[in-house]
Amino acid sequence: MQIKTFVLGIDGVPYTFLQKQFAKGAMPNLKSICEKNGFQQMNSVFPTISAVAWATYMAGVNPARHNIMGFIDRIPNPFEITINTGSGRKAESIWEALSKKGQRVIVINVPMTYPPLPVNGILVSGFLCPDIARVSYPADFSRYLQDKGYCIDVDAQIAHESRLTFIQQLQHVMKNRFDIAFDLIREREWDFFQMVIMETDRLYHFFWDDLEDGHEYSGQVQTFFEQLDEKIGILLDKLPRNSRVLFLSDHGFCRLNSEVQVNNWLEQTGLLKFSADGKKNLQNYAPETVCYSLLPGRIFLNLKGREERGTIKKEEYGSVRNYVKDVLASFKNPQTGENIFARIFDREEIYEGPYLESAADIIVHPSRGYDLKSRVGEGDIFNKCFMNGMHTYSDAFISGINLDVSTVKTIADIKNILTA
Amino acid sequence: MDRLSELENQSIFIIREGYNRFHKVAQLWSIGKDSTTLLWLIRKAFYGQIPFPVLHLDTGRKFKEIYEFRDKYAKEWKLNLIIHKNQEAIGRGITCNPNNALECCGELKTNALKQAIEKHKFRALYLGIRRDEHGIRAKERVFSPRNENFHWDYKAQPLEMWDHYKAQAENEEHLRIHPLLGWTELDIWEYIRRENIPVTSLYFAVNGKRYRSIGCEPACVPVDSQADTIDKIIDELKTTTVAERAGRAQDKESSYMMQKLRSLGYM
Numbered sequence: 001m002q003i004k005t006f007v008l009g010i011d012g013v014p015y016t017f018l019q020k021q022f023a024k025g026a027m028p029n030l031k032s033i034c035e036k037n038g039f040q041q042m043n044s045v046f047p048t049i050s051a052v053a054w055a056t057y058m059a060g061v062n063p064a065r066h067n068i069m070g071f072i073d074r075i076p077n078p079f080e081i082t083i084n085t086g087s088g089r090k091a092e093s094i095w096e097a098l099s100k101k102g103q104r105v106i107v108i109n110v111p112m113t114y115p116p117l118p119v120n121g122i123l124v125s126g127f128l129c130p131d132i133a134r135v136s137y138p139a140d141f142s143r144y145l146q147d148k149g150y151c152i153d154v155d156a157q158i159a160h161e162s163r164l165t166f167i168q169q170l171q172h173v174m175k176n177r178f179d180i181a182f183d184l185i186r187e188r189e190w191d192f193f194q195m196v197i198m199e200t201d202r203l204y205h206f207f208w209d210d211l212e213d214g215h216e217y218s219g220q221v222q223t224f225f226e227q228l229d230e231k232i233g234i235l236l237d238k239l240p241r242n243s244r245v246l247f248l249s250d251h252g253f254c255r256l257n258s259e260v261q262v263n264n265w266l267e268q269t270g271l272l273k274f275s276a277d278g279k280k281n282l283q284n285y286a287p288e289t290v291c292y293s294l295l296p297g298r299i300f301l302n303l304k305g306r307e308e309r310g311t312i313k314k315e316e317y318g319s320v321r322n323y324v325k326d327v328l329a330s331f332k333n334p335q336t337g338e339n340i341f342a343r344i345f346d347r348e349e350i351y352e353g354p355y356l357e358s359a360a361d362i363i364v365h366p367s368r369g370y371d372l373k374s375r376v377g378e379g380d381i382f383n384k385c386f387m388n389g390m391h392t393y394s395d396a397f398i399s400g401i402n403l404d405v406s407t408v409k410t411i412a413d414i415k416n417i418l419t420a
Numbered sequence: 421m422d423r424l425s426e427l428e429n430q431s432i433f434i435i436r437e438g439y440n441r442f443h444k445v446a447q448l449w450s451i452g453k454d455s456t457t458l459l460w461l462i463r464k465a466f467y468g469q470i471p472f473p474v475l476h477l478d479t480g481r482k483f484k485e486i487y488e489f490r491d492k493y494a495k496e497w498k499l500n501l502i503i504h505k506n507q508e509a510i511g512r513g514i515t516c517n518p519n520n521a522l523e524c525c526g527e528l529k530t531n532a533l534k535q536a537i538e539k540h541k542f543r544a545l546y547l548g549i550r551r552d553e554h555g556i557r558a559k560e561r562v563f564s565p566r567n568e569n570f571h572w573d574y575k576a577q578p579l580e581m582w583d584h585y586k587a588q589a590e591n592e593e594h595l596r597i598h599p600l601l602g603w604t605e606l607d608i609w610e611y612i613r614r615e616n617i618p619v620t621s622l623y624f625a626v627n628g629k630r631y632r633s634i635g636c637e638p639a640c641v642p643v644d645s646q647a648d649t650i651d652k653i654i655d656e657l658k659t660t661t662v663a664e665r666a667g668r669a670q671d672k673e674s675s676y677m678m679q680k681l682r683s684l685g686y687m
Contacts, residue, residue: 049686071681071686072681072686072687083674083677083678083681127680128677128680128681130673130676130677131676153680155680155683156680156683156684157679157683159683160683202684205684205685259685295686295687371685373685385685386685387684387685
């Protein structure tokens with residue numbers, strides 16, 4: 001009989017966070033797994049955002065080979081902001097590869113799997129799926145989910161209204177997702193089972209201060225992780241002894257000190273300009289613009305022949321890009337003198353493949369605590385916001401039972417191990 | 421007064437109020453049951469002579485029953501019918517494609533509507549949307565402003581407490597007027613039955629299937645149903661657990677996604 005593989009993705013859980021939990025004796029089930037098997041820090045992807053990270057995980061290649069560069073993208077000419085969905089992915093996913101080999105798969109709640117594409121088994125798409133009626137392949141499986149009270153995602157809007165309600169819903173939805181997985185483990189035939197818990201990402205975004213400092217909701221947040229750990233314990237009991245089990249996060253988290261509105265800063269430096277008449281928005285950038293930014297930290301040059309109002313000539317591309325990078329490197333926090341951008345890349349330094357052209361010309365990665373945004377025309381460069389946690393590149397984690405993960409350096413390296 | 425008469429009165433009040441304020445108005449008619457009910461109410465509000473145009477956004481891919489119905493009743497009801505197509509997008513080869521509903525609906529409906537508003541300088545539009553259709557529509561108002569970029573700022577809407585409507589618009593905005601906002605799918609069918617309003621045959625079951633919600637032919641899937649009369653449809657709706665728009669591919673996907681991304685700070 002085929003050895004079963006179960007992958008549990010826990011969105012955004014930092015390696016160092018788990019270390020602290022284990023040190024204080026919390027989360028005993030995951031602790032014991034990590035102690036007995038490998039437990040490693042893992043790098044994510046640039047830009048460090050779940051859409052790109054999970055796409056990179058499932059495709060096992062860098063973004064220039066799978067073509068998902070962010071949650072949003074732009075069509076350069078005529079200029080338009082678009083939202084990426086899974087149908088833009090150009091490289092085969094783990095479950096598609098396994099389906100081809102005849103393995104039965106069950107995939108639940110991986111971001112960027114909407115619309116649900118066919119697999120040999122069941123796929124329940126994740127974040128940004130707008131409607132439970134269209135959440136699954138096969139389509140009629142959605143009725144099973146609805147009967148069990150399945151929820152795709154807790155509406156983050158609730159966090160703006162009642163933080164307590166938000167945590168309670170996160171707890172409920174996480175537990176419900178596990179319970180449905182437990183039923184499927186027992187009821188269905190499968191060789192590969194993948195589930196992603198998204199609620200952790202929401203918790204860290206909205207409650208990082210409560211976690212680190214001890215605030216009003218610290219207890220509720222800790223309860224969430226205890227509940228999660230309890231479910232992990234039950235999960236192991238339900239899987240056959242010889243199963244291969246993988247635990248991972250797609251990126252880490254740290255405290256968000258300030259949002260940085262990169263476009264507002266580009267405007268201040270004169271690199272981004274808007275026509276005098278009309279509203280300030282990216283659709284309305286002026287031809288004299290040198291570059292503009294999409295979230296997070298993706299800088300596009302206003303290249304002639306590509307952009308709607310492009311003015312930078314092809315032969316000037318290299319020199320203009322170097323100039324822009326110099327300007328980017330000079331961006332500091334006026335109060336502390338700290339560099340805002342820790343790393344500044346030409347796209348070909350970090351990407352390689354046939355879709356390199358859809359990537360931004362320059363990708364910047366922030367110093368710790370600066371979350372890169374791309375608001376336009378609302379003045380401030382630095383602002384506090386309703387969230388207090390942000391993603392980190394270097395602090396994701398991975399741990400495997402009956403799986404050697406010692407060769408995994410980044411999230412792109414996992415597919416090979418699972419499909420070998 | 422019974423519920424249907426109350427809904428009818430309220431809708432007719434909204435319809436007249438909108439026309440009084442703006443004059444340069446039009447009704448968006450998709451030929452579906454809701455916008456046909458709205459058209460019926462507008463005809464009632466103006467005693468059979470609608471003093472403004474009725475606008476149909478033609479994607480070129482509607483069901484043939486829709487086109488037949490449109491042409492028949494445009495004539496019978498003496499409508500000032502404007503048919504608008506996004507010729508530029510159709511020229512680029514864009515056509516209804518359920519796998520890329522964001523693009524085709526964006527071009528053939530949203531952009532087509534922008535063009536029509538621009539061309540005819542409409543200040544307000546009547547739409548037949550209802551709150552119970554879809555999650556995002558629950559946040560709608562009866563008088564709902566859109567700015568020049570069509571952006572709907574759902575967090576900065578006028579209050580409409582106790583049905584006191586804010587029927588005002590800034591100059592750069594156009595207003596969407598939703599006289600059916602408080603109606604449910606069941607209200608619509610009961611009203612259609614009471615008033616004997618014609619609807620296309622697509623809604624009635626043939627060989628165990630019927631359409632509950634209609635749009636472009638490639639993007640609609642019929643639901644299992646034996647309801648081949650209005651009475652049976654009403655009975656079915658009283659017991660069903662299937663969502664009304666379960667068969668629709670596009671369904672304002674993009675505005676839903678944007679709201680999600682915005683609430684997480686990703687837009």
